Amino acid sequence: AQKVTQAQTEISVVEKEDVTLDCVYETRDTTYYLFWYKQPPSGELVFLIRRNSFDEQNEISGRYSWNFQKSTSSFNFTITASQVVDSAVYFCALSESYNQGGKLIFGQGTELSVKP
């Protein structure tokens, strides 16, 4: 069965601290995609990144970086020098292969609070 686990329910940091959000996944597929979404207090889902299972290169986008390790089935997300505007709920998700429906399996979400 496919599953995504975000063990950290809530994280609270002070502005400018670095913070890592953990994501562990389970799948039997050899081809799959991993995602991170941000949900600010306004409620919409904001796409942050997609990574396919064949690309283990880490990615950096400004203050955001992602560490994908197939050996540990993890896809962790780090925010460097956090800001108050980073306060949100962050979801990690796993996509089944297209032929299996392409459905997204979401983790429970991690609520990040960045205090000034």
Added chain:
Amino acid sequence: DADVTQTPRNRITKTGKRIMLECSQTKGHDRMYWYRQDPGLGLRLIYYSFDVKDINKGEISDGYSVSRQAQAKFSLSLESAIPNQTALYFCATSAPRGDEQFFGPGTRLTVL
């Protein structure tokens, strides 16, 4: 204009009422999805549709039904709403290769 729209954005209804949530998309995608979000549970799949004639149950379909009126429209119905269906509902469409989904803004539903 947004690529995926949902109406209404907010709805308060009473137990036992029938309610329909609507989703429209302008992306031309064949695949559409309905998810439900509850605190601490993330998003869970209710129904999904590969095209107008192909509709499938998701993880939590009990108490819900759907209608795919056209490629661009996918509606979710609660035939007899109950309080534990109070949640945030998202519609999504799938890109041609199925590896990316585009979400609507969500509908916040409260069942009293």
